[in-house]
Amino acid sequence: MTDVTSEFEAFLDDFLPADYAENYRRYRRDVKLRTEYQAAAFDAGWLIPEWDRGEGGRGLSVPDALAVKLAGARRRVPRLMNIQGAGVAAPAVRSFGTAAQRERLLRPAARGDEWWALGMSEPGAGSDLAALRTTATLADGVFTVNGQKVWTTQADEARWCALYVRTDPEARPHRGISCLILDLRSPGVEVRPIRTAGPAVESFCEVFLDDVKVPEEALLGPLHGGWGVAMSSLEHERDMIWINTWLETTRALEPTLTAPELSEHQLVRLGRSLADAEGVRLTGLRTAAQRWAGLPSPASSILKLLGSESVQRAALLSLETAGARAFDDPALFDERLESLAATIYGGTSEIQRNIIAERTLGLPKGTS
Incomplete structure (x- = not known):
């Protein structure tokens, strides 16, 4: 663990409730905690760590900022109340x-x-x-x-x-x-x-x-010139999306990992989902390294496509393997429904496939 991530972990230790890790699913919808976390992270410079101090950051390098974001994902930091405000606007x-x-809009949007x-x-x-x-x-x-x-x-x-x-x-x-x-x-x-x-x-x-x-x-x-504004601002959303899909996939698989008994078919699906999660993480790190080196990173749309679909598969598997136990845990149904939005937000899977076909594979644009 680097010095900067150790400092961030110490901030989380001070801010988060003592039972946060054990009761994450309950805290996930805690509006007060989520609101206070965004403000506190902004004030301490951890919200957008690559930005300057006073803007919600600490002026960190791209690798250090990414390390902070990954550390936050592992600790399951509270979900921002208005993600698109801080992440895109x-x-x-x-x-x-x-x-x-x-002067008027930047601080209130990020904070x-x-x-x-x-x-x-x-x-x-x-x-x-x-x-x-x-x-x-x-x-x-x-x-x-x-x-x-x-x-x-x-x-x-x-x-x-x-x-x-x-x-x-x-x-x-x-x-x-x-x-x-x-x-x-x-x-x-x-x-x-x-x-x-x-x-x-x-x-x-x-x-x-x-x-x-x-x-x-x-x-x-x-x-x-709005197209350029949109493409530039959505660049900042790329790491947020793949880190979130990696986190949501691993989180969705937790009930399956503790299921008392799995069929051979379910074990195969579990293995594939675990591999999906690790593939998202490693590909995300590779694209971040390419951007840091000033190289094109054509895998960003592939990450969005495969990551969002991996979340859906993981949530469905956990619901299926729970069986009758799911009736005692309505959150499994809620998370399955919520996962369905993953292939819509941030650009639908259909749009991502078109981008991959045209910009990565060099296929001609369709006329239909």
């Missing part, structure tokens, strides 16, 4: 925001004081950002926005939305997009929560935009 504001935007939603997915487009149809017309210093977003996580609780809109309908699909900082309290914004089949860690919503007025100074990044 804050990096976008930090990289593309004006001085005024950074969790103000929540963010990501206005990307749309009906008919899914997570294919280039196919979005929500429009924003600029006139006299004001954008007028019309359209609809769907599967917008926590839009019912968020103050801000990184809203991706089409500002140049004549440009090629990915070149006519801009990113606006939308105050979700604005007139013309309607947020409707989407009912889920079971308890969810985060809410999902539809967002309807009817002649919503957004001032020009709320443009994040260059006009028509």
Whole structure:
């Protein structure tokens, strides 16, 4: 263990309840603990350790920052209340925001004081950002926005939305997009929560935009340059996603590992799932090392695809091997339902397969 991870472990020892490891599943939904953890981690510089002090970090190198994140995953640190705020919106504001935007928005987004939603997915487009149809017309210093977003996580609780809109309908699909900082309290914004089949860690919503007025100074990044804003900010989400899928896969397998009896077929599936988890971890480390060395890391979409599907297989296996015992542990059903979202958030498996085909394998783009 390095000095920096030892220091982080000491921070966790001081912050987390003494029985946290033994009662992790109960604490996993503890709103107060999760809220206080994000603020404390920000204040101590452990939230985004590669960033500068005062921004939620300690100015660590990429390897040291990754070591801290992996140590946190092993300790199962509390899940952030508004992951997309710290993981996607804050990096976008930090990289593309004006001085005024950074001063007003960066700290509250990272620390969790103000929540963010990501206005990307749309009906008919899914997570294919280039196919979005929500429009924003600029006139006299004001954008007028019309359209609809769907599967917008926590839009019912968020103050801000990184809203991706089409500002140049004549440009090629990915070149006519801009990113606006939308105050979700604005007139013309309607947020409707989407009912889920079971308890969810985060809410999902539809967002309807009817002649919503957004001032020009709320443009994040260059006009028509939203594609670059999205790709850059989502880069920061890559390690978060694979570390989370590795953690969730190993956690989902715990009931199976302690099951009193497994069939030969179930043992084979357990072995494959354990191998999946280790493959995700090792591939994630390799892609991080490639980025640190300035090399392309084409495996990121492969990681997202295989990692999210490994979570689903592990959760299903644990539910099946529990048998009648599952009736005494409803959390197994909840975790299976929750795992179904893994192939949707952060880019659906269909989108990941297209990216792998085109950018990694060099296959021609489909015309259908």
